[in-house]
Amino acid sequence: MTKIFIDPGHGGNDPGAVGNGILEKNATLQIAKRINEILKNEYSGVTTRMSRTGDNTVSLVQRTNMANNWGADYFLSVHINSGGGTGFESYIFNGGVRAETVLRQKVMHDAVMKQIDMRNRGMKRANFHVLRESKMPAILTENGFIDTASDAKKLADKAYIEKIARGHVNGLANIFGLKKKQTPTKPSPKPGSNNKLYKVQAGAFSSRDNAEKLVEELKKKGFSAFITK
Ligand SMILES: [Zn+2]
Incomplete structure (x- = not known):
């Protein structure tokens, strides 16, 4: 059973970035919840935990402790950028990481880019707490800029949130070889089962x-x- 830890950035008394009437903490929760739902509803062999499922204050240490204590296979942190740019970028730790961390970033990054209509800002590395302190491979995605009107407009659209979530799920499915749940189909009747x-x-x-x-x-x-x- 693959264990995916989903971390919606910020929350509670930490709104994260704010712009164009959107709070980062709300957008990250929307995306993370959809990632969680799609995995649960559509895939087998996978179990998930979230660092928060509502508008709660959760410290960075609490987030990585939760994932480490659970023994997650992957730490996925969802964020929205700010600072006047545009597009999507992903991060892994800029210190020593396992080869699989680098490989997974490529798969995740490409899978999200395939779903969203946004500029590709590239795969990056940084010394972020959640990337450094998680014992399992970890990635942090920055899904557009909240303070850039064109990106914010996308983030306010439910269908676009769905695309971002689907991109992340596709990446996870590729990395871990997750299988789609069998949709129940009507069994075809056996010959002779109808007595006419x-x-x-x-x-x-x-x-x-x-x-x-x-x-x-x-x-x-x-x-x-x-x-x-
Ligand atoms: Zn953030």
Whole structure:
């Protein structure tokens, strides 16, 4: 069972970045909740925990402690940028990291970029607490700039939030080989399960082929059927 720790940035009395009527803490929670829901609803072999599911104040130490104590396989921190730029960028720790941390960043970064219509600001490295103090491979994504009108407009759109979330989920599915849950389909009836019996008269058809086709159709529907002269 793959354990994914999802960390919506900021929360409670820490709003994060603010701009264009949007609070970073709310946008990160929306994205993180959708990532969590999609994983739970659509994928098997994966279990999740979130650092917060509401507007709570959670310290950075609490966030990494939660993930470390749980023994998560991956730490995913979701943020929104600010500072007047535009586009998407991702971060891993700028100190020593495992090779898989670097590989996973590439997979996650490409998967998100594929879903969103935003400038690609590239894969970066930084000394952020959640990246440094998490014992498992970790990534932090910066999903657009809250103080840039065109990015903020996207972040205010539910359909766009969904795209960001889907991108993250696709990356996780690729990294961990997560399988889609089987959607329950109606089982096809077994031949003979329907107790009606059909005798198909070959002579009534222009060719025997046509009579055989009808027999096949009837069998597919669960009827017993055979050809007579
Ligand atoms: Zn942030």
